[in-house]
Amino acid sequence: AGGPLPADADDETALAALLAAAFPGPDGPGPDPVALSLLDDTAEYLGAAVADLINLFRPERILLGGWAGLLLGPHLLPEVRRYAEEYALRHAAARTTIELGRLGPDAVTVGAATLPLADFLARGGSKPRATVRAPVRRS
Structure with a gap:
């Protein structure tokens, strides 16, 4: 989806190309159906993984971050939330919010x-105390 990438392209470049193919600008070509399908699968898998975290730990908030989360989030966050709600236990999911991190990649x-x-x-601004070890006696 999105066409071939240069041989030296990294994961971030590949993901950005996939998103550009799925969500082109208003003056660009239509969305690539393969890219859209791939991103929908990604949202479902991520939502299922988040649901597992919700079921296991019952957190108040889950933040998606890092370079991949920040690239995917604006496009997939509503679907990730929907899938997480679908897969998680209702009681636990009702008490958890899923948001994008705001601190950058x-x-x-x-x-x-x-x-x-x-x-x-926590130490009050002092250096850690050096520990004095007794010499080891060998017999």
């Missing part, structure tokens, strides 16, 4: 970078 990296800072602040 590097949210996981930024979040991980805050862990050492949080640890530092």
Whole structure:
């Protein structure tokens, strides 16, 4: 769907080409039915996976993020929600919202970078205490 890609194209480029084929601009050609079908399958599989998370953990909110989630989300989020509701237990699904992350494609990296800072602040801004180890005596 969307035609052949250059040999050096990465996953992000391929996904962007698929979305462009499925959802062309108003002046472009009609939507590619193969691309639309593939994206509908993707929404169903993602919705089913999200439903499993809802059933197992009963979260209040699920955020779709990362580069793939942020590319797919504007087009597929309503369908992902619909499929998640269809596959999840009704009681658990009614208490969960599914949204797009707002921190950009590097949210996981930024979040991980805050862990050492949080640890530092939890210690009151002091360095970790060095542990003194007793020498090992060999007999």
